[in-house]
Amino acid sequence: MRAVRISALTGPDAAHCVEAEPPRPGPEDVLIDVHAAGVTFPDVLVTRGQHQFKPDLPFTPGYEVAGIVRSAPKGTRFTVGDRVAAIPHFGGYAEQVATNHRLVFPLPSSVSFTCGAGLPLNYLTADYALVRRGALRPGETVLVHGGAGGLGTAAVQLAKALKARVFAVVSSPEKAEIAAAAGADEVIFLDDFRQAVATLTDNVGVDMVFDPVGGDRFTDSLRSLKFEGRLLVLGFTGGEIPTVKVNRLLNRDIDVRGVAFGRPWWLDMDYLGVQWDRLLPHFESGRLSTLVGQTYPLSDASRALRDVDERRAIGKIVLRVS
Numbered sequence: 001m002r003a004v005r006i007s008a009l010t011g012p013d014a015a016h017c018v019e020a021e022p023p024r025p026g027p028e029d030v031l032i033d034v035h036a037a038g039v040t041f042p043d044v045l046v047t048r049g050q051h052q053f054k055p056d057l058p059f060t061p062g063y064e065v066a067g068i069v070r071s072a073p074k075g076t077r078f079t080v081g082d083r084v085a086a087i088p089h090f091g092g093y094a095e096q097v098a099t100n101h102r103l104v105f106p107l108p109s110s111v112s113f114t115c116g117a118g119l120p121l122n123y124l125t126a127d128y129a130l131v132r133r134g135a136l137r138p139g140e141t142v143l144v145h146g147g148a149g150g151l152g153t154a155a156v157q158l159a160k161a162l163k164a165r166v167f168a169v170v171s172s173p174e175k176a177e178i179a180a181a182a183g184a185d186e187v188i189f190l191d192d193f194r195q196a197v198a199t200l201t202d203n204v205g206v207d208m209v210f211d212p213v214g215g216d217r218f219t220d221s222l223r224s225l226k227f228e229g230r231l232l233v234l235g236f237t238g239g240e241i242p243t244v245k246v247n248r249l250l251n252r253d254i255d256v257r258g259v260a261f262g263r264p265w266w267l268d269m270d271y272l273g274v275q276w277d278r279l280l281p282h283f284e285s286g287r288l289s290t291l292v293g294q295t296y297p298l299s300d301a302s303r304a305l306r307d308v309d310e311r312r313a314i315g316k317i318v319l320r321v322s
């Protein structure tokens with residue numbers, strides 16, 4: 001089979017398409033013929049050895065896929081020929097992947113493989129963040145940073161489905177279009193987001209900030225929270241990991257909450273399937289749907305990774321595998 005290989009931790013340029021041995025599924029694994037693979041920021045981090053998960057070299061990146069079941073263990077919810085999305089937990093940039101059946105999810109016939117490949121990581125993370133860590137309530141106001149990115153658009157769509165009012169922060173007019181298409185009530189440019197929040201909320205602030213970016217916007221995000229507001233920390237695409245002066249939390253009765261999507265799944269592997277089944281009606285109806293910006297063939301994986309790395313991705317980037 002064809003697969004993308006990383007043989008040195010030198011970043012996206014290290015990704016090369018090669019002939020590789022197909023995976024050998026373990027007793028609990030589903031073997032999947034991959035049709036599309038989502039390209040994520042964690043994939044970029046792993047090409048530099050900067051992700052918390054550090055596979056031995058050489059390895060195949062790729063956190064999420066969509067395809068068709070080639071084989072499945074008896075007693076699972078899957079059978080040969082089923083359309084599925086899955087989290088191979090790296091290894092997704094390949095024509096076949098094998099992964100534990102609890103990390104495989106039914107893909108509705110109304111969802112294309114291209115869109116399906118963008119669902120598992122971002123939408124399950126957004127759900128974990130907004131619902132479990134953030135305890136978002138209907139009618140609350142959420143500010144989403146990186147509102148045109150993969151995780152950001154998922155958060156915008158899901159927060160809307162949960163009946164929140166959503167502001168999306170973006171850095172360019174092209175990205176503003178994507179955030180608006182995701183359903184944001186207001187799209188705000190990064191330069192003056194704090195003032196925009198003040199204006200839009202009559203100086204009250206927002207209930208929640210969803211932040212996959214970090215960097216120097218962090219303190220203004222804290223200042224944009226209202227009484228008992230929550231800031232969810234999801235990632236640091238901006239580069240810098242911010243620090244918190246805890247007197248800000250005390251003075252304003254606000255929380256900063258970390259979100260590590262892997263945690264509940266390490267503790268309880270069935271958790272992801274429960275999440276997926278809860279979101280499934282929204283995937284079927286298209287209310288939650290990957291906003292695909294660009295697709296590339298598998299052989300162009302390094303270009304796709306560079307787009308994400310260099311902040312050029314507008315909407316979700318997906319690799320066409322077969």
Ligand SMILES: NC(=O)c1ccc[n+]([C@@H]2O[C@H](COP(=O)([O-])OP(=O)(O)OC[C@H]3O[C@@H](n4cnc5c(N)ncnc54)[C@H](OP(=O)(O)O)[C@@H]3O)[C@@H](O)[C@H]2O)c1
Nearest residue numbers: 041146149150151170171212234235236237238259260261
């Ligand atoms: N905590 C978790 O469980 C979890 C799970 C999945 C992903 N993540 C993290 O979430 C973050 C977003 O992932 P993603 O796949 O959604 O990425 P993405 O599609 O590339 O979106 C990230 C956004 O970050 C913004 N950004 C600001 N500075 C940037 C820079 N220097 N380089 C690139 N982007 C920059 C960009 O928006 P603007 O240009 O509009 O500012 C971009 O749209 C990553 O840090 C990832 O590791 C965390």
